[in-house]
Amino acid sequence: MSNKQGGKPGGGAKGKKGAAKGKAGDEKREDVLQAVVLVDSFEDRFKPFTTEKPRCLLPLANVPLIEHTLEFLASNGVQEVFIYCGAHSEAIETFINESRRWSPGSILSPFSSLEFIRVSDATSVGDFMRDLDSRGVIAGDFILVHGDVVSNIELEGALAKHRARREANRDACMTMVLTSAGTRPHPIKTAQVIKPVFVICNETNRCVHYQEMNPLTPKERLRIDYSLLEICTDTEIRSDLIDAQIDICTPEVLALWSESFDYELPRKNFLSGVIKDWELNGKLIYAEVMKEGYAVRASNLALYERVSRDVLNRRVLPFAPDSNLSTDQTYKWIHAGRFYSENGVLIDRTAKVTRSALGADTNIGAGSTIERSIIGRSCVIGKDVKIKDSYIWDDAVIGDGTVVERSILANSATVGSNCHIPKGSLLSFGVQIADGKRLDSEPIPRISLLDDDGNPAKTDPSVVGEGGRGALYHESVDEDSDDEDQQHDPAVLQRTLFYSLEGMNISADSVSTFASEDSSESDDEEFIGAGSHGEEFGATRQRLSSFTSIDSNTGASDAEAFHADAVHGLVDALQGDDSGDFDSAKLEFMGLRLANNASDSMMRRAIAVAFATRASELLTPEHGGLTPAEAAKKALFSKNGALKFIKEVGVGEETGEQSEFALALQKALLGVKGLEATRAGTLLAALLQQLYSEDVLEEDGILAWWADARSSEGDGLNKIKDKCLVLVEWLENAEEDSDDDEDDEDSD
Amino acid sequence: MAPVSTHTPTLQKLLKSLRDQDLETSIEGLIFLLKRRQVRGDQCANATAHILLQVVAKSKWQSVDRLLELVTSAGSRLVQAAPHEPVIGNIVRRVLGLIRDEASEDRNADELSESVSDLQSLAPVAPPPTSAPARPGPTPITRSLTMPAAGLQVSKSMFNLLSVVDTLDSYSTGASTPVSLAQNNSVHALKSEIIDGIGEIIDEVNQADDQIAGFADIHIYPGDYILAVLPSPAVERYLIKAASRRRFTVLVASPHSQGSGAEQYSALRKKLTSAGVKMISLSTTGLMAYMPKVSKVIFGAKAVFQNGGMLVDSGCCLAARAAQEYSKPVIVLCGVYKFCPQDTATHISWTQLENPSSYVGYDDGETVDTIDIENTLAEYLPPEFVDVYVTNLGPQTQDHLGSIMADHYKPEEMSVQLGA
Incomplete structure (x- = not known):
């Protein structure tokens, strides 16, 4: 572009000299860009295929997955590559070393170096990262990707921004490269099963929260650390992002991995861990949302299907079959038929191929239809075959009249004549289906020659027909994982080409044991006391007006969680049969308070609810059917230290606080289910009297409550309050009495 | 950069x-x-x-x-x-x-x-x-x-x-x-x-683009309304050169779907405006409405074939047809190095397909799977739609293309089979 004005003959040579000088300068400025490719993800989502071949060597659009990843790195100018292999590491090394393009030292290789690193005892990505840290091969910023990412993103901009941030602040240690996919539901989101939610600061692009949602627990809530929202006042909560786990990291990231030996997954453990502990480690993680470009990890079968189709539809250009990025490919776009085909493909005149890709030397018989499928090399497709939305790898044979729908047939799979392969089928390497066999669609057929441990499986003729080879594939189930876990593990959804949530037993949140006590509070919408706490939330709501609902939910849910836990703990302690000490309950309560950063009003409310619950419980026939006075007495006095606890924690010295506590008690009693208002009133009067007589509440406090307008809002509260009239009158009199007494004493 | x-x-x-x-x-x-x-x-x-x-x-x-x-x-x-x-x-x-x-x-x-x-x-x-x-x-x-x-x-x-x-x-x-x-x-x-x-x-x-720009004032007159369809760098240079001598108005058409038409050509706009030439951005789809006002249509070619037919950016054909309907002259800019000695018939494959995401992407939700899109980057424009070819050797008519071809390619080269 700059050499538009060439000048006289010989200008070319001069230009080159100038260029050479420029290059030397460039080299000083640029450091070599390094990349780390994690090839093993320690998952089994591609079973049964991955029992024989590593995921990264499975063909996507007839090119091994890892070639897509390496090409992506090459197109971004990466110079040095480190590949971490886990399972099947020999196969991967052999593949790379024999590849004309990627083998280190090949003149075609775009990388100046490519190294394999083996870690013998690795069980997670975390082990790889800690190993990498110990090796010290990483000099500067590097790109961390997985060996199954397919992307055409230009990282240039993100890299520059990352560098700028790092120069401004040394603690900016990582930039995640994400793509936006719009707010509507769409196939990638469905296919990735787990929906990542990022909370990103608008101003700085800092990621302040990360959480994974999955369709099996639909009611899960976002729990955001409130203090982070205070730092970043302008945030966006984004669930529309596609995370291909392309990260630009500084070497500090590796140190962080090393510091925490229990981190296993780069997102769920590492990312959320580092964000949560930012006050400790001070490290900041940023997210860069790309406006253009495609980046998806083919990390499960559904995504494999998605990415294959996108490559076929040219959504990942330059990754399209006719770009022939893999060196020996010869794909051409056949305009008339609208499909891609390599050299040597024979298609019968009467066959119909649309929106597909056909590998070299494949034969298609007469009358066959092939739609939106990718077929590998040297496949033989018979006559009148119907193939739709399927992915058929090299050397497969399909007999006459067979129908294949939305399935994957691995290398050398053989299907006889007049078979039916239903949607979702996975036929692994070398499986043979006998003539005329119609596979059952339930359970979804996953057929392999090997079992889960890699041993030859016993052929099951009821599945593959007489003369076929292969058996249904089953995962070996871990003994220690219980059913509950299995049900909530989204991995079950990721093992098939597509999934349906119908018929799955999706429970809402795990059912809380104290739901009965807690539910009484749900009516009580307002937090007691418009103290500092209420104001805080009001402020948040205003600031984050665009997503009020989510935010207030999270805030409220935090408070709810504290309340529920606290009440539950206290009631438990009160119910205890032994007349033991109340100190442990008190300790627990204070711990909860610190953990949740609960305000005074929240504590007051929790204590009031706990005692009100216990007292009203004692009124019921099951617990002895005591009279209100007896119940109040038992609730307050049965445990040593309970009164002291109320006095110190729930009620303060000041009149205001005392009246608040009385109000809390009143509201708590109103909320108790199955308690009539009049009885509740009597109980309240009894409670207040006991508290008064034990000097927990003083008369000023009770009178202040009596005068408080909030105590007589609504019918229910009024009815309860009415019952306390006697007490209040008595108190007022007592005051006078005491005055009288004094007078009396004086007179005496 | x-x-x-x-x-x-x-x-x-x-x-x-x-x-x-x-x-x-x-x-x-x-x-x-x-x-x-x-x-x-x-x-x-x-x-x-x-x-x-x-x-x-x-x-x-x-x-x-x-x-x-x-x-x-x-x-x-x-x-x-x-x-x-x-x-x-x-x-x-x-x-x-x-x-x-x-x-x-x-x-x-x-x-x-x-x-x-x-x-x-x-x-x-x-x-x-x-x-x-x-x-x-x-x-x-x-x-x-x-x-x-x-x-x-x-x-x-x-x-x-x-x-x-x-x-x-x-x-x-x-x-x-x-x-x-x-x-x-x-x-x-x-x-x-x-x-x-x-x-x-x-x-x-x-130098081709500069030389072509040298002929700008032959074709652009004061007061003209020039419709530039998807202006290539050559066209931009041509317009800027003309702007230094003449006062006219440029209408820039770019496909709506890319949306960033205004942004894309902001450099051109800046240069034209500084030279006192007004630039108006419009969408290729609404082109027909402007045609009566337009005095000339101009765009660049990716290749010119033996018969005068051309490979042009998608969208140019539409403009050329519209221009013919209103009898407006169509000017094509094309360096001599873009002259292809081959026949057109065999080269349908040159209509390269692009990423369809600019039309329907994942932003559009489930629609992605229901529509097949072919986003062609280039299209073939038959010779009868073009009035003048401006090359770096000067303006040519269709009749002279043959002799230029002959100047640059010998029969041996024409018959060379490159590629598969």
């Missing part, structure tokens, strides 16, 4: 590293840049010429035949890497033609100098490359733009052509002739002449 240090491989980087690199690495480097579409459009011509220059300079060859073979094979690989970029094939054919011409001249010169040296007992066997006396051969590139002179030289080159074939044959079939010092020297001389020639091709490619 941003001055920030970049890692992304680009053509500039490749060209910088050509000198230190192994030849094969350079060729493969360009092949992958082409495959990844990191080099595209007009850049391809420049890149191809540079790589072929390396082929000539670095590979070992003792005979012209061998050199032709090497260039053809390197050329075919480039063509295969980007079959949708016709300019690559053009440049390869131009270089092949150049080699043949130089070889024939050299042969003639050798014979001449030998006879002279016999008489004068003078040492110089081959003329030093720099003193290559005003070469009689066909070098249409350096020639000034005066057409009569070109015509004259063409006839000469045609004459040479016949003799070349003869001499070449005798040269290559004379297997018994040992490679003498004289031959060795002549190879060196030939090499440097070919390299100079390729340098000239590179200059031609680089």
